[in-house]
Amino acid sequence: MKHLLRGLLVAGFLAFTPAAYAQDFVAAPIEYSERVPDENAEASVLYQRTLDWTENRFTYKPKEVIRTDATKGEIRVSGTVKVKTASNSGQMQERPVVFEFVFRTLPTGYEYSVGYFRVIPDAKNPTTTVPFEEFVSQLAKERNNERTHNDRRVTAQATSLASEIAMSFRSYMNSRPAAGAIE
Template sequence: MKKILLSGLLAGMLALPMTGWAQAPDRVDYTEQVVLEGAGRNALYARALDWAQHKFSYTPTSALVAEPASSAIRITGTGTLKPVDDRGKDQNLSVLFTFRFQATDNGYTYHVSSFEVIPNPQAPSQRVPLEQYQTELRTDRNNAKTHNDRRLGAQANSLASEAAMSFRSFMNSQPAEDHVGAADEQQGAQ
């Protein structure tokens, strides 16, 4: 009985069209919501803006939009992905991504998303969404050898995680209020 059932399942799987087995491109999107009691919307916004202006290392940057009224920040950063050619040599491919921040009364949310590839460095204004570029790579006859579609997806995920860790580390390393430590110094002086 088990053999008949297994044979039926195997035959059914083989009968499915192979396009149904193709891997769909994954969106690269890192999102985190952080809850902080009593930190204050304005203080969180000011720290995030300081990071975006001075510590955001994915240069060149563009489109820094700071909205103090809504405590929101958006900045576009640049990174490098490394597909390989047919001989296995690394190629450099520029990619743009967007970092978004939103402070609330009880914490903040941030996103690293909207990855766009610049396939031709001579035409930087021509951008292709990463998912579309990965789909184009899948149709390349050498993709079975290079696996560039998966390679670029993994590298973009790594870039998103790295940017998120940099931001979160900066936010965690700063004191919650400007006067932390000042009271200790005053008490020690008395």
């Protein structure tokens, strides 16, 4: 009787336990954006500070200044980072990835974003780019992805790079001298 009761309990638990499904990996756009309240700073000061960062401290090269507009307080710059994929033999291969950094002043501070990631699949032809999500989807369909996990690898790297770029900018903006300080 005890064995029958245990068997029924186990069968009941198994019958009502939801099935575990493997998670399908779906590539989401890589982006980091933030709106920073700063009521004490003038828009022109924030703009000039950001312009200085993009010109002198933006280390993600090659870079291209896409647009600067002092009257609107907007700056748009593209930069390049690298992600690594693994081959069948375990060798790591670097792939250049182009991104955009966008800055805008607001009446009560500023906002910035790091996003619009595009992969350069062929280093010999750097003008041809593929949207990051499409590249990750291609990696996920590769036969050896079960072993290399390249889709997850490059997504994690790109996410980390977006955060790193944003932290670099925010750290620079937070280190500006206080208003009225003597320089």
